[in-house]
């Protein structure tokens with residue numbers, strides 16, 4: 155089993171422009187904040203005017219082993235501030251290109267919610283592509299920057315998740331995943347291959 159080194163620091167970069175109406179991501183972000191291993195950054199709170207502090211963001215990246223982008227899927231992609239963050243922070247000579255290996259070997263994945271149902275995210279479904287396929291620009295960003303890309307952790311049908319009582323289980327999976335990552339216990343080869351990291355744990359493991 156390929157695992158990470160024991161005891162890892164996790165940088166959670168959260169981008170949600172209308173958190174007052176959030177039913178899913180706000181719950182996950184708040185539970186992640188409780189974990190010692192997690193540095194939880196609310197990007198829209200820190201940069202409401204999109205004036206990103208590149209030096210600070212690069213230092214944060216350097217001082218963590220695992221990078222997570224957390225966001226609601228907007229137009230099959232990230233909210234605008236997270237795209238701006240990529241455009242500004244992942245500079246030539248830092249994240250890619252000559253001498254640009256600051257991110258080499260760190261783990262990276264996306265924790266996302268999508269309004270569409272899982273069956274819509276299929277080749278023959280309403281959205282024509284799986285969510286993992288639609289997130290391929292981020293997968294390729296990871297490849298160019300030498301990050302190790304893991305499968306997205308995704309909740310589908312997010313706008314009805316609360317009334318359908320699906321958030322508690324999703325949140326438990328999220329906490330279990332973060333704790334396994336922090337302790338260096340995640341099977342990386344398995345996590346790279348999944349379509350959705352929510353299927354990493356079986357019920358038995360979750361209830362332990």
Ligand SMILES: Cc1cc2nc3c(=O)[nH]c(=O)nc-3n(C[C@H](O)[C@H](O)[C@H](O)COP(=O)(O)O)c2cc1C
Pocket residue numbers: 175176177178179180226227228229230231267268269270271312313
């Ligand atoms: C501007 C905008 C664009 C959206 N685009 C998509 C989309 O492309 N695919 C999708 O499944 N849901 C889309 N949604 C729905 C959001 O993903 C959904 O509202 C979010 O996951 C709910 O999470 P929250 O409860 O944390 O706000 C969009 C919502 C907004 C406001």
